[in-house]
Amino acid sequence: xxxxxxxxxxxxxxxxxAGRSLWQDAWLRLRSNRAAVASxxxxxxxxxxxxxxxxxxxxxxxxxxxxxxRVPASLEAYPKQDRIVPDFQSAxxxxxxxxxDVELSGSVVRAPVSDDxxxxxxxxxxVDRSDLFDNARLQDADGNPLAEGASSxxxxxxxxxxxxxxxxxxxxxxxxxxxxxxxxxxxxxxLLASFMALALGVTYGAIAGYFGGRIDNVMMRVVDVLxxxxxxxxxxxxxxxxxxxxxxxxxxxxxxxWLDMARIVRGQTLTIKRQEYVQAAEAMGVSSAGILKRHVIxxxxxxxxxxxxxxxxKAILLESLLSFLGLGVQEPLTSLGLLIAExxxxxxxxxxxxxxxxxxxTVILFALNFLGDGLRDALDPKDR
Amino acid sequence: MAAYxxxxxxxxxPTMFVIVTIxxxxxxxxxxxxxxxxxxxxxxxxxxxERAYNFDxxxxxQYLIYLGNLAQGDLGPSFTRRDFSVVDLFRVGxxxxxxxxxxxxxxxxxxxxVLGALAALRQNSWVDYLVVGTATFGITIPTFVIAPILxxxxxxxxxxxxxxxxxxxKHMVLPVVTLSLPQIxxxxxxxxxxxxxxxxxxxxxxxxxxxxxxxxxVGVHALRAAMLPVVSYLGPAAASLLTGSVxxxxxxxxxxxxxxxxxxxxxxDYTLVMGTVVVIALFVIVFNxxxxxxxxxxxxxxxYD
Numbered sequence: 001x002x003x004x005x006x007x008x009x010x011x012x013x014x015x016x017x018a019g020r021s022l023w024q025d026a027w028l029r030l031r032s033n034r035a036a037v038a039s040x041x042x043x044x045x046x047x048x049x050x051x052x053x054x055x056x057x058x059x060x061x062x063x064x065x066x067x068x069x070r071v072p073a074s075l076e077a078y079p080k081q082d083r084i085v086p087d088f089q090s091a092x093x094x095x096x097x098x099x100x101d102v103e104l105s106g107s108v109v110r111a112p113v114s115d116d117x118x119x120x121x122x123x124x125x126x127v128d129r130s131d132l133f134d135n136a137r138l139q140d141a142d143g144n145p146l147a148e149g150a151s152s153x154x155x156x157x158x159x160x161x162x163x164x165x166x167x168x169x170x171x172x173x174x175x176x177x178x179x180x181x182x183x184x185x186x187x188x189x190x191l192l193a194s195f196m197a198l199a200l201g202v203t204y205g206a207i208a209g210y211f212g213g214r215i216d217n218v219m220m221r222v223v224d225v226l227x228x229x230x231x232x233x234x235x236x237x238x239x240x241x242x243x244x245x246x247x248x249x250x251x252x253x254x255x256x257x258w259l260d261m262a263r264i265v266r267g268q269t270l271t272i273k274r275q276e277y278v279q280a281a282e283a284m285g286v287s288s289a290g291i292l293k294r295h296v297i298x299x300x301x302x303x304x305x306x307x308x309x310x311x312x313x314k315a316i317l318l319e320s321l322l323s324f325l326g327l328g329v330q331e332p333l334t335s336l337g338l339l340i341a342e343x344x345x346x347x348x349x350x351x352x353x354x355x356x357x358x359x360x361x362t363v364i365l366f367a368l369n370f371l372g373d374g375l376r377d378a379l380d381p382k383d384r
Numbered sequence: 385m386a387a388y389x390x391x392x393x394x395x396x397x398p399t400m401f402v403i404v405t406i407x408x409x410x411x412x413x414x415x416x417x418x419x420x421x422x423x424x425x426x427x428x429x430x431x432x433x434e435r436a437y438n439f440d441x442x443x444x445x446q447y448l449i450y451l452g453n454l455a456q457g458d459l460g461p462s463f464t465r466r467d468f469s470v471v472d473l474f475r476v477g478x479x480x481x482x483x484x485x486x487x488x489x490x491x492x493x494x495x496x497x498v499l500g501a502l503a504a505l506r507q508n509s510w511v512d513y514l515v516v517g518t519a520t521f522g523i524t525i526p527t528f529v530i531a532p533i534l535x536x537x538x539x540x541x542x543x544x545x546x547x548x549x550x551x552x553x554k555h556m557v558l559p560v561v562t563l564s565l566p567q568i569x570x571x572x573x574x575x576x577x578x579x580x581x582x583x584x585x586x587x588x589x590x591x592x593x594x595x596x597x598x599x600x601x602v603g604v605h606a607l608r609a610a611m612l613p614v615v616s617y618l619g620p621a622a623a624s625l626l627t628g629s630v631x632x633x634x635x636x637x638x639x640x641x642x643x644x645x646x647x648x649x650x651x652x653d654y655t656l657v658m659g660t661v662v663v664i665a666l667f668v669i670v671f672n673x674x675x676x677x678x679x680x681x682x683x684x685x686x687x688y689d
Contacts, residue, residue, distance in 0.1 A: 225402055237410055240649040317526050324528045325634060325646055344532035348540050358529045365524050
């Protein structure tokens with residue numbers, strides 16, 4: 001009993017007076033920002049959709065359905081009722097046999113067929129080849145498999161029901177599956193490129209700021225010169241001339257986006273290195289690399305985190321721009337920029353091909369921007 | 385002032401040199417060449433071609449030749465468009481790009497400052513919220529989304545304007561709107577923030593205390609101070625207009641230099657790509673200089689000597 005009382009007495013002042021760390025503080029502020037929380041949720045959903053979505057949709061992103069080219073988005077399953085009978089007929093006509101009236105009951109089509117010679121069972125392939133039908137078989141009038149050598153019977157096939165919630169593209173591929181893959185690729189490139197820029201910029205900026213003097217001067221001059229280059233053009237050059245692999249794209253983007261990061265980190269480092277704890281570490285004989293790793297870089301993280309969240313949409317934008325110009329990821333793989341480009345060239349008569357990817361990209365960019373703004377307010381309240 | 389301009393222009397020479405060098409070697413080290421066709425050329429013809437274009441010389445020699453020609457304003461022949469020199473192509477393409485770019489910039493500045501100032505003067509009213517909301521949209525949605533959607537809406541569905549091409553003023557409307565929308569958004573945001581700050585500043589309070597009419601206080605004293613961040617944004621704006629022009633010219637099929645660049649890069653047109661890089665870098669440098677001079681003129685506290 002006494003023990004219990006004692007422990008309570010010890011705990012209470014601690015829980016009342018304990019200072020919240022910078023990160024706890026930021027977390028609380030971020031949580032009270034409704035736009036940022038909503039954006040984080042949206043992003044989480046989209047990331048999940050991009051990550052596991054492609055396994056959940058029934059179509060693969062690169063599967064082509066030649067008979068469903070540019071079908072509009074629809075909640076109903078394809079094929080549409082009025083297309084089944086004519087398509088069955090035209091599939092059968094290729095078999096060069098005599099066809100009677102096609103009848104449709106439920107999801108089974110049935111047509112009497114006959115020929116001068118015995119029916120070859122291989123003619124079912126003509127029907128199976130179509131995206132609309134499945135499990136084609138020859139039967140007699142009672143529904144039993146047709147005896148060999150018979151010259152008349154019934155061709156029966158199941159109608160294959162396919163859903164294209166977002167319609168299909170100009171090659172007959174499911175747009176939903178492609179958008180999901182596009183989300184995956186765009187987010188992945190955005191994150192990887194930002195990480196690349198982060199690693200480069202933080203290291204460079206921290207070294208320049210910490211060592212100062214002539215090293216700083218030279219290193220920042222280099223950044224200034226690189227700054228005045230029309231960088232998008234260099235990214236385009238890089239990507240065009242060195243191939244268009246996924247890896248190269250995010251490296252190229254990372255290489256163009258690290259300059260701001262280097263400047264921010266350098267500025268932060270200049271302040272941090274005059275702090276007493278850094279001097280203490282120096283006095284204790286800690287190596288420069290050790291001080292950079294242990295003291296300087298962790299203390300620059302606040303502004304860096306904010307900058308990275310605003311960098312991700314920039315990287316996604318750049319990737320989409322490259323893909324849009326046909327310089328990004330290559331078919332059959334796709335990204336949102338590429339989908340928008342395809343949509344733009346098919347917009348006459350198939351507007352959904354443009355609108356769905358465009359809306360998806362816009363939502364991602366909005367969410368990332370709001371989240372970045374929220375993080376900035378949370379981590380850097382004086383900058384509001 | 386003249387000395388400052390001269391010094392800045394001289395300072396641009398090493399920057400240009402670095403740009404040209406990086407671009408030159410990057411292009412040359414890449415696999416593939418302008419004469420790689422589906423069917424390989426006859427080796428003799430290939431040899432002749434290479435000799436004609438100096439490709440048989442070592443790379444450093446070619447680089448020196450290019451620098452020498454560049455110093456005389458010769459950007460070389462285009463490889464993908466036979467019978468045209470790069471300068472010829474630019475003579476056609478550059479005016480087109482500049483027309484679109486400067487129109488967009490002008491519209492962005494006019495509309496952006498007016499919207500921003502309105503929002504600042506009516507802070508926290510519906511005008512303010514409308515401007516800020518629209519600006520957020522304009523900044524977030526990329527050019528390559530706006531362009532096809534505008535083209536779809538006004539070109540294809542309503543048929544008011546041509547969906548692409550070049551020729552009459554009607555062809556200019558959609559590209560210019562597309563290019564200027566994001567810039568309007570940024571300029572409006574900047575002007576709003578700066579005007580709000582300027583309205584609270586000492587010199588505006590003094591002007592009010594003198595009893596000057598609001599028109600003069602806002603139009604002359606507040607706006608002039610509010611223009612500073614907008615002017616310093618002009619440099620980045622020019623850069624993003626250049627990027628945007630690549631997209632817009634590709635989407636709307638406009639024969640400007642942005643499209644040359646993409647086509648040139650895809651076709652390994654060494655000289656055309658190099659020429660575009662040189663022209664664009666030059667443009668960015670000169671533009672930044674103009675911005676700095678404007679800045680000094682607007683803010684007498686800034687001195688260059």
